Amino acid sequence: MLRSILTAAVILTVAAVSTAQPLDESGSGRMQVTGEEGVVGDLPLEHTAVVIDVSGNLQRATVRQVYGNPYDQVIEAVYTFPLPQSGAVDRMNMWIGDRLIEGKIHERQLARQIYDDAIAAGQTASLLEQERPNIFTQSVGNILPGDSIVIEISYVAPVEYDDGEYEIVFPMVVGPRFLPPGEHIMNVFGIYQIATSVEDADRITPPVVPEGTRAGYDIELQLNLNTGVAIQDYESVNHEVDMRVGLNGILTIELENAEEIPNRDFVFRYTTASDRIQSGVIAHNGAMGGHFMLILQPDADISVDEITPKEMFFVVDCSGSMSGQPMEVAKETVRQFVAGMNPDDTFQIMRFSETASSMSRTPLPNTPENVRQGIAYINTMSGMGGTMMIEGVRAAIGYPEDPERMRFVIFLTDGYIGNEAEILGELQSTLGENTRLFSIGVGSSTNRYLIEGLAEEGRGHAYYVGLNEDPEEAVGDIYNKINDPYLVGIGIDWGDLQVHDVYPSRIPDLYAGEPLVIVGQYDGSGTDRVRITGTVAGRRWSQEMDVALPADQEANDVVATLWARKRIHELNRQMYDSYGYVNASQDIIDEITDTALDYQIMSEYTAFVAVSEEVRTDPDSGEPITVQVPVNMPEGVSYEGVFGESGGRGGAMNRSSYAASPSVSQSLGFGGAGLVSGEECNEPSLDYYDGDGWETSWLPSVTHVSASPTLGLLPSVVRSAAREMAEELEEAYGAFVEGLDNADDWPTGTVTFEVTVNGSGAITSVSVSGQGLDDGLDGELCDILTGLDLPAPPDGAGIIRLQYSFQKTW
Template sequence: MRVIRRLTNIFGLTGFLGLAIAMCLSGCAKRPSAVTGLPAGVAMPASAPDSPVENTVPLTPPTSSELVEPGPINIMKATALPGRSYDKLQSEGGEELWVIARNSAKATPNDNKEPGSGALLTKGEGEKEEVPLPLRHTDVKASVHGYIGTVDVQQQFQNPYNAKIEAVYVFPLPHNAAVNEFVMTIGDRHIRGVIRERLEAEQIYQQAKSQGYVASLLTEERPNIFRQSVANIEPGKQIDVNIRYFQTLAYVDGWYEFVFPMVVGPRYNPSHITNGVGAVARNQGGTSGQSTEVQYLKPSERSGHEIALHLDVDAGVSIEEFSCVTHKISKTSTTPEQLSVDLSEGDRIPNKDFVLRYRIAGERIKSNFMVHRDERGGYFTMMLYPPKELGQLGRAPMEMVFVLDCSGSMSGEPIAQAKAAIRHALKQLQPGDSFQIINFSEHASQLGAKPLEATPENIRKGLAYVEALNSDGPTEMIEGIKAALDFPHDPERLRFVCFLTDGFIGNEAEILAAVHERIGASRIFSFGVGSCNRYLLDHLAKMGGGAVAHLGLHDNGAKVMDDFFERVSHPAMTDIKVDWGNLQVSEVYPQQMPDLFVGRPVILTGRFSGANTANIRVTGKAGVQPIELNFPVTLEDSAGNALPSVWARAKIAELADRTTYQANSDLQGEIKQVALDYGLISAFTAFLAVDSSQKTAGNVGTTVPVAVPVPEGVKYETTVPEK
């Protein structure tokens, strides 16, 4: 297909800040970093924004040295194929490309950059008054093949006011989501966004916004928190934004778990933190002092926003049973291997995570080694199972340290669930074990100066201590970390530290750095309570060499704790090494091989070249006993095109973890380069789309943040400060 040789030959790259920021050609979809622009002294005629441009060569991104301070922009239509459906555009490659080029004039300062500035007042009156907000509906369509999920999210924005607006929506996605596609839809036109360095994308978005063009910007505020901004939505008009991501699913004791988070929980930020996630009441934007804010609806308010979700599962083997305790669903099954579920119409308020678990037949999934090859080489993902021998070995005496979050966000159902789980765990302790109970909010307190022997009398003391705990105050989790990891380790026992928390904090990096510094011989098992901060809970367990479990408000706390004791009652397989045979493997993530626990496989993702078959040999220890596993693999493409994105996201996560405890200025650059190379959003890249076919009328629109309900079980008055 022809691309823009003439534009590159004539205009060059030197004076250009702009990007191709709409639907790029089908080749650009694979390499979404394609751009071109104007050199100094060459002006693009502002009076002819619709001039056609011949496409004859691939477009390439400018280097950092070629980026200059942005000035006012002209936007030129390069190719237009209106009236095409999104699916058709994908399959045939007929797309639009919009080029933003810089003039020599300086940019006009923009005083309306922060979401919340000049927010429209839409306060409703009466109980459950519906508040008009720009996010009308979210539609989720997901499919799972093997243990890889593909999820398409459509956010439908509509302007309910009589003046132009900018909509800003802070929302969650899974922290391992590889977001690699972004399309803005206006009427029957579909404009494909491209990935750019974040600062560059933000600058161009602000310019397009100030000049009246409809534009969308997607940024990552945390690995599991994103910000969607849509500028210049005209009164009564609708603009849809489509996001696609891939992810691997958790697999525990024969059950898969598909999770779609629906709301960002309110975060507590210690006084020294300014780059956290602020929780504020609706219409009180800018009052938290944090770089990211979420506005929450009062209990007496609701918006018209609802969510629809459809999930198709193709397990490859029979699905024995399934469970969704978070939502009401309807289901259909065409074959024993397939399952389709939909959210019931009466349960579509987005105030809790959607969690579907399903159990498959047999002790192993059908495809535990999946591969994909493209022009960049081979990619694989492997699910490594714990050997049966682990379940046959008894456990040694252990030191259990329970760390309970007693902050205000845990008030009500969350702390009740967590306390019930701890009570059950105390009753499972055996002679020879010891235990400690630590609780934290603003400060940390504990049952005693040192762990207590698990005698009947001491267990009764522990039960009484737990019963007396209440939730109130801020979430100074660092105090709980210090109290749990700083006291001397008992060399005669294995120490297991169990954190029970919703993880609603804004200083995750500080917490993970403290864990890395203090972990020593302890293992951390994290229990996420309610609609929790899954990113923090998963990474606590990862850095702590343990595992994560999630204790939903409707889960059986005793069952969750029984599963935990089944896990720790047998030795883990440690000192794991993998001999890949004649498979030439590189860049495998996670780089630090995790231990294997009973019922808990580990997912490894990497690159390969070489043979079409291989014999993989895994060795390790269970206690002092050596264990060896061997299994052959056939390298047939079985994962579609998802694996390169999944691998790149795993690499970004590894690099991001290192930034929490390593002072290395090169890490951010590495993250950014991987994200640009694979077209993924990250902390340092962003998706951008601009419709330059016409300017909207009127001045810059008022910014309207999308207010959301607090998560189910979280009390508004204890977590959202009124100003």
């Protein structure tokens, strides 16, 4: 569906406004900068309220976004925002006044179709899509002037724990993403065109309010801690908080400022009276079968007489987004690392932006003279240019290993890139057995999906240093982990318990203070003594614990949700590639989609949609004007570092593409790679000729897209049966197009089939709903689908709508 697009910072006027503002028919509009604080007002997003309830090692969060319409025309609001990368989003509802419309999860393409159809019909609708595990897009369409619409999103997540300290994080803003140049040409919010390797660049780069201003919406947050034991100490890293204890012993933490600017992560750390995480098993056995979460603090303390010499590589992101305060924090962190090395260590210091460079040709011994040389090299660092992180990874990981030493790479970055899969794929495929990577996120609102992923693929650990934190604690913690023996080669003997589909599938190394956290499925029930084994400091280690898996346990249903979230993460990791997702397997995508639909959680291939039954605007009055909600620049991030001085030289934007606010981007020269002129944006020609060239060979392709409703059957059951029919449908489609003289005459598109199913699961009729391909071909395809093999639907007889995509490929 094509709509006029208003980026909510196109025209700025300095004036106070208290009445609704008109939008002109071209889609350009007015918004206001008011007051001494430079508040950008008249935005459809008005307020966000967050409540996080923590019980033991699990958290449940509810996020309420309030949308309005300050204009005199019907609008659609589009907001790009972050959520924790480890969370499983399992609910999205919409409130129009006091009316609740429950969101339903579908395949992403189907959810988008339902949303678009509802908007065209004059209904108010909302759509929640996932771009990355930590980036989401909320669309709310047909918001009437004066409306107040609340979108309620909920997720569950584990509480992070390391070495006696728990941490709760709620991200508040999506930072500007660097987009390496490549072959995908697209419009970014209708403001400029880029050529990038990131296929969904326009989905992860919301516009940023102009320098010196802030968005008019705000955020409030409440954290309720039910830890079961007394809290000894706590720290709120980026925000001032108020704290109170209820009669029930629950500790409530709230932001001191109830109208906080969402420009930095909420990070709350605390310790309890117990210096160890509570070990045990949490189990759930319900409609989806048995699921469990095992938590164990290994008792693997082994003292060693000598600390093994190491090869230390310190790698610093020196791109434009790191300039200013983040760069000063990173430099101080590396200075402390260099000062804290052991006498027999060797070290290398590297930096990267558009290219990578190093302090010396080879790692240097830890001598006073070499340390002075290293400190001098660190002091020269500054942030400028783009973030070609692949260069930094290859420089550190690709350098020949010293067979006599373990290499530890300390990688410092804000993570502001859009090609995460490429970086993680490179690390996954090239990490040597004698190399470990520890990542450090620097700044107020880092890309934790990437930073956690670097540590996961690097078999290390992730740390974070805020703008106002002394890095001493992080430096000390990392040295404690790499100096002490750590547990490797971990295996679990489940005895007679029927355990399967355990994640992580490859248990990572465990460093000092880290717990073992495993999720899995089980059949039946039982009790047994589980044996965990591994190696620490070259010695065999084992520990046992009693595990009871119940036959019936309706409580703890979030365990099943978290298992599904972990499974999706593991499947996504199988698609990491050093060129991004180009090797994405349709089989893996189907597995992810099946899991997400069965467990009703979001993924990159599923989405929530909510539609009001009421027609609230005249469908013939035209489409709503789309208003893209701008975001704040993360605290401490330099506009000049990202966009260049007054849009001039020196910013990362000049080498490729960070998303700029329109007021900034219009003044940029964009002379570097990644930006193209309009006439260069034609689709590449696929016309190849006989003779010196070759002739295009087109092939028919049929892919199952969606299935809804499923009549009480698990979505994976219906989708699997539908996929089984794709090959036969493709044969019929291929036979039809073979009889056509010109490939341009091939009928293509997505076709919806209505499949009537009786109470026993037999197919009684099939018909095409809406646009088909060809009357004769449609009839043949319907006949094929009568062979769909389904079990008896629990909800009884009904109609299942199946969608297939018919395309030509070459």
